[in-house]
Amino acid sequence: MQSLFSLLHVLGGVVFLFGLTLSLPILVAWLNEEPTLNLFVKDLFFTCGAGFLLWGLFRPFRRELRIKDGFLLVALVWAGLPLFGMLPLLSYLDISVTDAYFEAVSGLTATGATVLTGLDDLPASINIWRGEMQWFGGMGVIVLAVAILPMLGIGGRQLFKAETPGPMKETRLTPRIAQTAKGLWLIYAGLTVVCFAAYWAFGMSWTDALMHAFTTMGLAGFSSHDASFGHFDSQALEIIAITFMLVSGINFATHFNFVRSRTFNVYNHDGEAKTFVLTVLISGVLIGVYLWGMGQYSDIGTALRHAVFNTVSVATTTGYATTDFGLWPAFAGLWMLLLGTFSTSSGSTGGGIKMIRARLLFLQLYRELNRLLHPSAHIPLRYAGAPVPNQIIFAVLVFFFVFTLTAVIMTLIMMATGLDPVTAVTAVIATLSNIGPGLGQVGPSGTFAVLNDFQTWLCAFAMVLGRLEMFTFLVVLTPAFWRK
Numbered sequence: 001m002q003s004l005f006s007l008l009h010v011l012g013g014v015v016f017l018f019g020l021t022l023s024l025p026i027l028v029a030w031l032n033e034e035p036t037l038n039l040f041v042k043d044l045f046f047t048c049g050a051g052f053l054l055w056g057l058f059r060p061f062r063r064e065l066r067i068k069d070g071f072l073l074v075a076l077v078w079a080g081l082p083l084f085g086m087l088p089l090l091s092y093l094d095i096s097v098t099d100a101y102f103e104a105v106s107g108l109t110a111t112g113a114t115v116l117t118g119l120d121d122l123p124a125s126i127n128i129w130r131g132e133m134q135w136f137g138g139m140g141v142i143v144l145a146v147a148i149l150p151m152l153g154i155g156g157r158q159l160f161k162a163e164t165p166g167p168m169k170e171t172r173l174t175p176r177i178a179q180t181a182k183g184l185w186l187i188y189a190g191l192t193v194v195c196f197a198a199y200w201a202f203g204m205s206w207t208d209a210l211m212h213a214f215t216t217m218g219l220a221g222f223s224s225h226d227a228s229f230g231h232f233d234s235q236a237l238e239i240i241a242i243t244f245m246l247v248s249g250i251n252f253a254t255h256f257n258f259v260r261s262r263t264f265n266v267y268n269h270d271g272e273a274k275t276f277v278l279t280v281l282i283s284g285v286l287i288g289v290y291l292w293g294m295g296q297y298s299d300i301g302t303a304l305r306h307a308v309f310n311t312v313s314v315a316t317t318t319g320y321a322t323t324d325f326g327l328w329p330a331f332a333g334l335w336m337l338l339l340g341t342f343s344t345s346s347g348s349t350g351g352g353i354k355m356i357r358a359r360l361l362f363l364q365l366y367r368e369l370n371r372l373l374h375p376s377a378h379i380p381l382r383y384a385g386a387p388v389p390n391q392i393i394f395a396v397l398v399f400f401f402v403f404t405l406t407a408v409i410m411t412l413i414m415m416a417t418g419l420d421p422v423t424a425v426t427a428v429i430a431t432l433s434n435i436g437p438g439l440g441q442v443g444p445s446g447t448f449a450v451l452n453d454f455q456t457w458l459c460a461f462a463m464v465l466g467r468l469e470m471f472t473f474l475v476v477l478t479p480a481f482w483r484k
Contacts, residue, residue, distance in 0.1 A: 005061035012054025019047030029125035039091040105460045107133030109467035112221025112319035112436030115449040124207040127224040131214035138218025138349035192217045202236045219349045221319025221436040229320040249316040251347035280315045284308035315339035317351040319436025326443030340435040351434025431462040
């Protein structure tokens with residue numbers, strides 16, 4: 001029981017911090033004299049009040065978190081924060097609790113799947129709140145919390161390990177975990193400011209620039225326009241978006257090391273980053289040539305413009321669209337979605353399996369083929385010049401198996417509830433990989449509002465699973481987790 005109370009104390013601190021983020025839409029609503037001002041103020045006081053109450057009531061039970069505590073708290077936060085994040089949407093929009101929760105989950109998991117239409121007519125404060133949730137979700141609300149909660153006497157190491165994907169789980173960039181979290185957030189915030197300035201300088205309004213800076217850096221994809229990025233019809237803005245989407249798809253530990261060393265060699269030494277960028281850009285060019293060859297566009301320039309932008313967007317799990325790529329030949333759309341399942345680097349704000357796992361799987365495949373030819377040979381697996389322990393290979397194989405099995409089971413459930421195969425498959429892939437739009441009824445010209453309540457809750461669960469890379473959430477559901 002004491003363990004539960006200590007968790008509630010930390011959870012209260014996270015909820016309180018989350019409530020403070022409502023200050024930005026309050027400022028926007030006040031500057032624009034929008035009718036949302038009062039509801040945002042009420043929601044801020046309610047969220048901060050609930051968080052402060054939990055934090056204060058259970059403060060006597062505070063203690064250093066154990067591994068199990070970290071996993072449970074992360075699961076509680078990512079399932080519980082959307083309940084507070086959906087309040088402004090529920091108060092202002094004529095939508096159900098299911099749809100409001102789905103939209104908030106999509107925001108905080110940096111997915112970008114939406115159930116909303118009429119985005120152009122929404123108050124700027126509502127759209128910026130949607131974008132701000134994605135910005136915080138991109139790097140992780142928990143990582144922000146561990147930078148501050150230690151001041152309250154709460155150790156953050158287990159939270160950081162449970163929340164952060166990939167190799168960063170075991171990499172200490174600075175001696176203190178709070179220093180690491182602060183460093184990552186400063187880089188993240190600094191890049192967001194530069195992205196905002198670039199968008200604003202090349203023609204976006206300041207509110208559009210702010211929202212799209214949030215959702216670009218978070219690789220999230222919410223837009224303030226129903227036509228998504230196609231609303232602007234600007235090559236300059238598309239180039240800016242491509243640049244920052246690629247930057248955000250690289251491990252932020254690499255950016256961190258670049259800031260410390262002031263040398264671009266850190267990127268050259270990051271094999272995962274190079275593979276990610278080359279894979280995405282080459283795929284975009286090839287898809288553009290394919291679309292031109294198939295007669296989808298009359299000139300190669302237009303084909304390349306739309307293909308590269310939308311391929312980068314989907315592959316980085318952002319989800320912007322400049323055109324309805326659901327109308328392209330199925331091969332192109334499926335290629336893009338496949339890229340979205342694995343392209344981004346670990347430690348980035350993107351979702352999916354991550355490039356490092358994909359590379360290790362290919363290396364393992366090559367090793368197994370060599371073993372067939374040389375059964376008695378000792379063939380070590382090496383990555384970036386260093387041997388890779390078998391336990392890491394086993395973990396990658398298990399992760400890939402669980403990811404695939406989860407996708408198959410969820411797809412079968414979605415089809416059993418009446419969805420056509422294309423919509424069912426791509427809706428699951430798009431939410432489990434935190435991509436956003438899929439194909440079929442949930443393509444870039446549609447929304448997830450076509451789903452019934454059960455299908456919507458299943459997709460919301462898939463988004464949380466994908467954001468926490470499966471195991472962080474699934475481990476809480478195992479009987480062994482609850483044994484003393």
